Structures are given as structure tokens and as C-alpha cells.
Amino acid sequence: MDRSPPFSSSSSDSSQFSSTSSSPAKSTRVVLSIECLKGSSKADEWTGDMLQTGDIVEELRIGNMIVKSPFKNGKSGIQKILHGSFKQKETSIRVRVRRGSDELAELQACIVPGDQFVGRKHYVLRAIDDPNYAVGFIDRTESECLDLQGQKLNISLVDFSMLDI
Template sequence: MPMERSNSSSGSSSNSSPSAAVSRRMRGSSASVVSIQCLKGSSKGDEWTGGMLQTGDIVEELQLGTTIHKAPFKNGGAGLQKLFHHAYKINSTSVHVRVRRGSDKFAELHACLVPNQAAGRKQYMLRSIDDPNYAVGFTDRFEEECLDLQGVK
């Protein structure tokens, strides 16, 4: 049976179409979220204690300088990259990020905003203040995928 592609970037509420129903079944009813993608590991082994951010953690809140941005983020990860680019241009590189694991656990990271040359122009990552070897990026995922990565049932 051929599958239809649905345009998930449109904000319309025409969820009654067959392609939208197929799309919902494929991904569940999970919402799209911005999540952490670990780029470089810690040299201290702290990432194994659960205190450090891990791939799949769901970003709940970012503080760039004195401005706080809460989820859901407009335009997801691309919107965050625009915020990061603006902050970097004005030398406001101090970032405090709060993430959620599962439904009731939280972790935080105080980091410095730095360009991510490997990802291309105008792409940024966070480098931990406590451990400069530890770096994380951001990616759009479905919440269900994040919970799978976290090992939460």
C-alpha cells in the first residue's frame, strides 16, 4: 500500500485527511520538541551520573543573558539557532539550559554559546562552563523519540 507524504510544516488543522491519520499513527500522538544532541563527551565522567545533559533530553527552558525562553520554541531548533545567532552577535554568550527527562526529572547546564563549525555557517552549540570538553547541540525530535532515547517507558 503506497504511503502519502504529508506536509507537517503547515500549521493547518486539517487533521481529518487520510495522510494526516497515517502520519499520526506512524509517530503516535507525540508532539515535536527541541532536544539535546551530545556532540562531545565529558572528560570527567560526570555525564554517567545523570547530572549532565544527555542525548534525547527535552529542552524546557533557555536563558540567554537575561532573557528567558520557554518551550515550545517558535520554529523549533531553527528558531533557537536564530536566537543563538543574535545573542552571539551581541556577545551575549552565557546560556543556562533546563531540560526534562521523562515526566518528572530535570537537569540543568550553564554553558557558553560557541559556533559549531562542523554543522555549518550560523550554527551554534553549547560548551559547558565546568568542562570545556563537553558540548551539546539541539535537534528537533518527537517527544516519543526522546523518551525512547532516554529509556523511559
């Protein structure tokens, strides 16, 4: 009998977003991804690089609650968790994301109501020390995320190649 914690992931877990085949291709698996909404250059509370659109969310920590990927019901499930936490005035959150296969980054932020969808309970995360930096969540396939990450890597490589070192 499997005794893994309710929010842990394992290779045998299946997501409702997986394709209907018995062994879905990794690139078609739907994951929770970061969507940058606003940004600036200040980000003291980040470890590693700034989170970017396309980063794959691996874990959320709100108070004593830890929620790990795969996230039940994706973005809508996370929005319900954020809504419940906001109502309970538990707005401090730590988000851990993955880039590629092994690079991790983390953000400590606050849960705030989003101003994009009037009349809808929609929540975003604002960086603690930089209220101009906000991220949201979106469901994407893993291959879409990796493509977005690859585009940013290619841009960075081009920028470095222009330097006379």
C-alpha cells in the same frame, strides 16, 4: 483575553510542529531535544545528572531573556536566538531540560560557533568548566526522546544488576 508572557507555555498553546489533528497525540509532538556532540567525565556546572541525547529542552535563559517551550520554529528558531546573542557578546546561557515526566537537569554553558557545518551559522553550547563537553539541539518527536531516554535507563539498570550488592 489571555495575558500570558510571550515565551510562556500553556496547555492551549499550539506549536507549528503539532500534527494536523485537533488533539495531537503527545508522542508525535515535535520538541527541541539535546544532541550530545562531545563529552567527558567532568561536569561541575551541571545540577542533577549530565544532560544526554534525547533530553527535552524546557527553557533557555540568556542574560535577561527567558525562552520557554514550545520553541517557535524549533531548532532553526533557537539557532537564530543563539546567533543574535553571540553577535551581542551575550554568550552565557542556562539550559533546563526534562527527562521523562518529572526529572529535570540544568546546564550553565557558553554559546560558541559550531565547527560541524562550514559556511553556516551554527551554534552549540560548551560547558563552562569542561570545554570538551558540547551539546547541540535537534528537533525530535517526544516519543523518540522518551525512547532514547528509556534506552539509557535500561543500560543503567543492566549495569547496576551486574553489581554484587
